[in-house]
Amino acid sequence: MSNQLKVLLFAKVKEVLGKDSITIDLPIDKSTSFNLIQKLKDIYPQITSILEVSLLAINQEYISSDQDIAICPSDEIAIIPPVSGG
Amino acid sequence: MSNQLKVLLFAKVKEVLGKDSITIDLPIDKSTSFNLIQKLKDIYPQITSILEVSLLAINQEYISSDQDIAICPSDEIAIIPPVSGG
Amino acid sequence: MTDESRIKIEVNENIIDLNYWYKIVSDDSSGATSSFLGTTRNEFKGKGVERLEYETYKPMAIKEIEKICKTILNGFEGDIKKIGVVHRIGNVPVGESSILIVISSGHRKSSLEAVHYAIDTIKSTVPIWKKEFYTDGSENQWKGNCESCHFNNNNHPH
Amino acid sequence: MTDESRIKIEVNENIIDLNYWYKIVSDDSSGATSSFLGTTRNEFKGKGVERLEYETYKPMAIKEIEKICKTILNGFEGDIKKIGVVHRIGNVPVGESSILIVISSGHRKSSLEAVHYAIDTIKSTVPIWKKEFYTDGSENQWKGNCESCHFNNNNHPH
Numbered sequence: 001m002s003n004q005l006k007v008l009l010f011a012k013v014k015e016v017l018g019k020d021s022i023t024i025d026l027p028i029d030k031s032t033s034f035n036l037i038q039k040l041k042d043i044y045p046q047i048t049s050i051l052e053v054s055l056l057a058i059n060q061e062y063i064s065s066d067q068d069i070a071i072c073p074s075d076e077i078a079i080i081p082p083v084s085g086g
Numbered sequence: 087m088s089n090q091l092k093v094l095l096f097a098k099v100k101e102v103l104g105k106d107s108i109t110i111d112l113p114i115d116k117s118t119s120f121n122l123i124q125k126l127k128d129i130y131p132q133i134t135s136i137l138e139v140s141l142l143a144i145n146q147e148y149i150s151s152d153q154d155i156a157i158c159p160s161d162e163i164a165i166i167p168p169v170s171g172g
Numbered sequence: 173m174t175d176e177s178r179i180k181i182e183v184n185e186n187i188i189d190l191n192y193w194y195k196i197v198s199d200d201s202s203g204a205t206s207s208f209l210g211t212t213r214n215e216f217k218g219k220g221v222e223r224l225e226y227e228t229y230k231p232m233a234i235k236e237i238e239k240i241c242k243t244i245l246n247g248f249e250g251d252i253k254k255i256g257v258v259h260r261i262g263n264v265p266v267g268e269s270s271i272l273i274v275i276s277s278g279h280r281k282s283s284l285e286a287v288h289y290a291i292d293t294i295k296s297t298v299p300i301w302k303k304e305f306y307t308d309g310s311e312n313q314w315k316g317n318c319e320s321c322h323f324n325n326n327n328h329p330h
Numbered sequence: 331m332t333d334e335s336r337i338k339i340e341v342n343e344n345i346i347d348l349n350y351w352y353k354i355v356s357d358d359s360s361g362a363t364s365s366f367l368g369t370t371r372n373e374f375k376g377k378g379v380e381r382l383e384y385e386t387y388k389p390m391a392i393k394e395i396e397k398i399c400k401t402i403l404n405g406f407e408g409d410i411k412k413i414g415v416v417h418r419i420g421n422v423p424v425g426e427s428s429i430l431i432v433i434s435s436g437h438r439k440s441s442l443e444a445v446h447y448a449i450d451t452i453k454s455t456v457p458i459w460k461k462e463f464y465t466d467g468s469e470n471q472w473k474g475n476c477e478s479c480h481f482n483n484n485n486h487p488h
Contacts, residue, residue: 010229011301012314053316057299060232078229078299082316085226085233085259085300086210086271086291086438096387097459098472139474143457146390164387164457168474171384171391171417171458172280172368172429172449190348194367200425203371206364206445208438209352213361267358280449284366288442 003031005071007040008078013047013054026071033058034068036077054081089117091157093126094164099133099140112157119144120154122163141166178254179241183233183300185262193274197254202276206283208291210271212264220307223265229299233259236298243293244275244286251282257290259300270302295319336412337399341391341458343420351432355412360434364441366449368429370422378465381423387457391417394456401451402433402444409440415448417458428460453477 002025014020024039026032033056041048056063057078063069071077088111100106110125112118119142127134142149143164149155157163180196188209197205212224241255253276264270273290277283296319305312338354346367355363370382399413411434422428431448435441454477463470 008229010299011227011303014227015314057229057232060229060235062297078232080229080232080299081301081314082320083295083297083299084302084315084317084320085228085298086295086317094387096457097385097461100385101472143387143390146387146393148455164390166387166457167459167472169453169455169457170460170473170475171386171456172453172475190352194348198369198425200372203369205367205369207367208442209363209365210438211356211361211363213436214358267356278371280366280368284442284446284449287364291438291442 001028002026003028003071003073005031005036005073005075005077007036008076010078011081013050013079013081016047016050017044031071032068033063033071036071040079050081051079054079056080087114088112089114089157089159091117091122091159091161091163093122094162096164097167099136099165099167102133102136103130117157118154119149119157122157126165136167137165139168175242175245178245178252179238180254180256181234181237181241182258183228183230183237183261184258185260188258188260188269188272190272193256193258193272196256197274197276199253199276201278202253203278204280204283205274205276206280206287207272207274208287209269210291211269212266214266216304219310221266222305222307223263224270225263225303225305225312226259226261226270227301227303228259228261230261232299237294240290240293240297244290248277248282248286251278252286253277255286255290257294259294259298261300292319333400333403336403336410337396338412338414339392339395339399340416341386341388341395341419342416343418346416346418346427346430348430351414351416351430354414355432355434357411357434359436360411361436362438362441363432363434364438364445365430365432366445367427368449369427370424372424374462377468379424380463380465381421382428383421383461383463383470384417384419384428385459385461386417386419388419390457395452398448398451398455402448406435406440406444409436410444411435413444413448415452417452417456419458450477 005024008021091110144161256274259271275283275286295317414432417429433441433444453475460473
């Protein structure tokens with residue numbers, strides 16, 4: 001059994017991957033933020049360096065990069081590269 | 087011989103004296119900022135307390151209150167009460 | 173007044189209308205209105221800039237700006253009256269503006285400091301990104317504000 | 331550009347036109363425009379205020395504002411582009427504005443700090459005075475900014 005996690009993409013990550021969202025499969029018992037980021041790096045090595053400086057947002061809230069959080073398929077997940085508004 | 091010094095008045099000083107300028111006579115050898123202020127206090131005791139916190143401006147430049155400066159009749163002299171612009 | 177009625181936030185593609193936003197924050201009990209307007213400059217480190225292109229994760233951007241506004245209303249000695257923040261998205265050519273922050277307060281110090289806090293914090297936390305396009309035709313660049321380096325290391329990509 | 335062409339100062343009875351002053355300081359090399367707008371509040375220490383009346387020693391006021399503007403152009407890491415300052419004189423009813431300072435700069439920090447410096451210094455040195463008129467009919471009062479206590483004693487009349 002695995003979770004299908006839809007991940008929203010923005011800015012350089014969106015541009016490099018050429019789409020504004022991707023779906024990642026994670027085993028239900030491994031459905032956490034750390035594992036999601038590791039899987040993203042495995043599948044898309046071309047965004048590894050951006051992921052190093054990006055944060056995850058879950059349900060429109062930043063997740064601290066040193067915290068491993070459980071993720072459900074119903075969560076709204078997004079990769080937030082360093083922001084540059086203003 | 088004396089100097090006739092025209093002094094411009096503003097704000098509360100102007101209001102209390104009811105005019106926008108006054109002319110003060112000072113002996114030529116005593117025509118200085120200290121003597122001018124003393125004479126103003128002598129003639130118009132009703133503005134003494136305002137004069138204590140005001141500055142003189144000569145030719146549109148502030149005069150430090152601890153400096154005794156020579157004044158000529160051609161100078162533009164003004165009493166500057168505490169300002170409140172903005 | 174509730175916090176909500178004292179905060180107005182927009183993130184959209186429209187040209188920013190200064191008078192509209194000053195009216196939004198006007199208040200008879202306010203003696204001071206401070207503001208910051210961010211504009212596309214014609215150069216970056218000596219390179220000619222033609223325009224910026226802004227992108228956003230809009231619902232989260234609005235949430236993050238709301239947090240900043242609420243922090244401001246609760247701080248600054250309770251002297252803040254109203255806050256308006258608008259961020260333009262899409263193409264912003266040189267000379268046009270991407271962000272306006274306008275804050276009214278009883279006395280000047282609080283809104284002056286609140287505007288400074290607002291722009292610093294918006295630049296570090298709100299999910300909005302810009303891409304710089306150059307006049308010499310060289311490859312456009314996604315930017316990252318130094319304030320937004322989420323990780324304390326030096327290998328950020330800007 | 332000379333210093334003079336980068337500074338615009340007015341002291342007059344006109345209603346302040348926000349857009350005009352933002353246009354005055356606009357500059358393609360500017361990424362930031364910060365401003366301060368001072369407005370007549372409806373109360374002073376719990377007393378209802380109806381209007382303020384401003385008076386000035388105009389030629390000296392303009393000279394003093396010029397000094398402040400030149401100090402700003404020479405400071406703030408040379409990052410200041412243009413400065414606009416307008417002070418309204420005469421009657422200014424509640425909700426209307428008496429002063430606008432608008433400053434453009436390359437980066438945000440310099441104009442944000444320059445606006446703060448400008449309003450603090452204008453309030454302490456520029457020969458402009460205001461009289462406060464109250465809604466309860468009590469006697470109107472000439473004001474003195476705390477910043478302008480020329481003498482370091484405590485017997486100032488406000």
